[in-house]
Structure formats: structure tokens, C-alpha cells
Amino acid sequence: DAKTTQPPSMDCAEGRAANLPCNHSTISGNEYVYWYRQIHSQGPQYIIHGLKNNETNEMASLIITEDRKSSTLILPHATLRDTAVYYCIVRVLQGSARQLTFGSGTQLTVLP
Amino acid sequence: KAGVTQTPRYLIKTRGQQVTLSCSPISGHRSVSWYQQTPGQGLQFLFEYFSETQRNKGNFPGRFSGRQFSNSRSEMNVSTLELGDSALYLCASSLGWRADTQYFGPGTRLTVL
Secondary structure, eight states: OOOOBOOSEEEEETTSOEEEEEEOTTOOTTOEEEEEEEOTTSOOEEEEEESSSOEEOSSOEEEEOTTSSEEEEEETTOOGGGOEEEEEEEEOSSSTTOSOOOOOOEEEEEEO | OOOOEEEOSEEEEOTTOOEEEEEEOOTTOOEEEEEEEETTTEEEEEEEEETTEEEEEOSOOTTEEEEEOTTSOEEEEEOSOOGGGOEEEEEEEESOTTOOOOEEOOOEEEEEO
């Protein structure tokens, strides 16, 4: 079962920052926060992941609260090609439960 | 470096038939996971293979099976196809059992008539 809560949909204006929230209040100490996105009918694309500290890469930034119960994915300058379903996932890296468990995600629509 | 490849990309079968899907992981990756995606159930984990051994299995009937070869390529098989097996089947690879990020292929779209 998914252990994250995300809003079902969000809109963002092109060129503006898109901030996608995720609640994971029952996260365990050994669980990482992962973000993937899926453009219609394509395979999910890895975006970023983190454990405690904020992370940044060429695609996005991940802000994790100090208590680790929630996080925000930030796309700094959204483009039309960022329109996709964004999935926030918590997972362990070792052991029998290391698979990705996808929830419903957030449908982000970037508007021109 | 080439990404995860899956073949075929599209497949149409009839009820009762069986199907085999193939996945070639990213070069150097030794772990392969399979997922099923349907509009009703979303993305669901099928199984994971590492070093030719199934390490983890999701909640699917025995009609769904898989295997991994010594070159890390993987196949999954679905026997006695049902209409509800129509789905996008996704393969994901990662470096190894202790590694982290899974990278997905484009998927195989299976339609059962």
C-alpha cells in the first residue's frame, strides 16, 4: 500500500516554479523519499531522491522537512514538457520490501 | 549509455494464450524489476530478480512468472491470458541488490482480446 499522500492535480504557469507537496507522516528512519514522473503512456522517469537533507540536481530540488514527515519537489522553471503525473514514493533500499510502491500521484499541468 | 529496452513494444493476444515479454537492463545493472500498470489499479510490483534469482514477489497469481539470465536480461511470462491482463508492463533496472535508483524502460503495451 502507498504510504504517501499527494494532491490529485495541480496547475502551474510556464516559466514559474512548480512546487509539488507530499505527505509521508509514517516514514521510517531507513526509508528514502523518491520522486518519479510519468508522461502519458511512457515509463516512469526518475527525478530525485533523498533521506534527510535537501537535494538538488539538474532536473529539480527536493526539500524534506526536519521531521521527515513531508517533502516538496520543486521544478524551478516549469515548461510544457513537464506536464506529467508526479509520484512521491518512500522505500527502503535493502530487504524484501525494496520495491517501489506507487500511489495515485499528482497530475501537474503546465499552462502556456 | 543506452537505457532499459523492452520488446516488443506492443502486443495483441487472445484469451487463453500465453505471452513472453523481454527486458534488457542498462549495461552493468544486475537487478531487474517488473511492474504492471492498469488504469484501475495503477502501477503494481510484480517481481524482482538479481543474479538470476527471484528476490521479491508481488501479489499476483502464479500465471505470472519471470526469469533472469546470466547476462542480466530478463523475461516475464503470462500464461492463460485473461482480459484483465491488458496493461502496460514496465521493466526497471538498478545496479544491484544494495543499490538504489530504478530506471524504467518504455514498457510493453499488452492488449488481450
